[in-house]
Amino acid sequence: MTRIKTIIVDDERYSRDELKHLLQEYDHINVVGEAASGEDALVLCMQQLPAVVFLDIEMPKMSGLEVAKHLKELKNPPLIVFATAYPDFALEAFRHEAIDYLLKPYEEEQVNETIQRMIKYLQPNQYMPVSTSNAKLAVELEHEIFYLDPLEILYISREERVSRIFTKDGHYESKLALKELEERLSSYPFFRIHKSYIVNLNHVSKLIPWFNGAYMLELAGSKEKLSVSRNYVKSLRSKLEL
Known part of the structure; x- marks a missing residue:
């Protein structure tokens, strides 16, 4: 790189x-x-x-x-x-x-x-490095290692020193900091929308105005609405829109 x-x-x-x-x-x-x-x-x-x-x-x-x-x-x-x-x-x-x-x-x-x-x-x-089709994100859970396809990840959140990785089928926990996960996924279509969230842009379905310049974001396959900090809104829209 x-x-x-x-x-x-x-x-x-x-x-x-x-x-x-x-x-x-x-x-x-x-x-x-x-x-x-x-x-x-x-x-x-x-x-x-x-x-x-x-x-x-x-x-x-x-x-x-x-x-x-x-x-x-x-x-x-x-x-x-x-x-x-x-x-x-x-x-x-x-x-x-x-x-x-x-x-x-x-x-x-x-x-x-x-x-x-x-x-x-x-x-x-x-x-940026070019992504390879067989690259997986390794997540250790209860002494087992799961290999996640990055393209199937909806979003990742950070709460109380734990990163939670959400897919359509469930979620996984990782001790890796959000910053480190963001770097590992840098060759995939992930984007930080808040200090506590990075999302897979391929799954974004809706952006809803909220207040004070902030937005709420919806992802296909998830019922959660994620907060988009106003500092990221302009860059997010430039990434999403033609």
């Missing part, structure tokens, strides 16, 4: 460390460098040729917007994700063709949505 070369640019060390920690949760992201100023960022980008740059806006001497302007002049300019504590620059940021705008303090759901958008821009087949 090819990893996405990424650079973090922020004059605050704490902010760089926080974002680096969040990005390291994703196996397909490779943080190849950090810069504390716009000038250093330009030099680092010319050396490393990253695919993505997470770029702070308010920095001394050279702002992130100025850095973005220079990066666009490169032969193969990187994708830009602005990461800032100030929402007021959003309009100007997107004029620099940024693919996203992350607000500090960072939220895991927001970062995940950004990562999914990055992958979509960078042609997901290049970064």
Whole structure:
């Protein structure tokens, strides 16, 4: 699997460390460098040729917007994700063709949505392993190991340190964290809709508006209605709709 070369640019060390920690949760992201100023960022980008740059806006001497302007002049300019504590620059940021705008303090759901958008821009087949027809998800239950066909899984939930895997025929429990299960199923059509749920997009049948920008989701073969966090709604719809 090819990893996405990424650079973090922020004059605050704490902010760089926080974002680096969040990005390291994703196996397909490779943080190849950090810069504390716009000038250093330009030099680092010319050396490393990253695919993505997470770029702070308010920095001394050279702002992130100025850095973005220079990066666009490169032969193969990187994708830009602005990461800032100030929402007021959003309009100007997107004029620099940024693919996203992350607000500090960072939220895991927001970062995940950004990562999914990055992958979509960078042609997901290049970064995700191709699924094989005989691959199974191993689940141990009462000293027996069950092998589940990922395509038959409806959704997976996380409650009280236990992951519950639901199929049309019943459910299974796993000690694996939801994040690890999501990574193992990354080459199948699974999508995170909430910090506690990932779903098989092939089984989605209905999306129902709820309140405050959130939705409820129905799956064919399940009576449960699952909550979709508002941070995931836009990406979910782009995955589902023609």
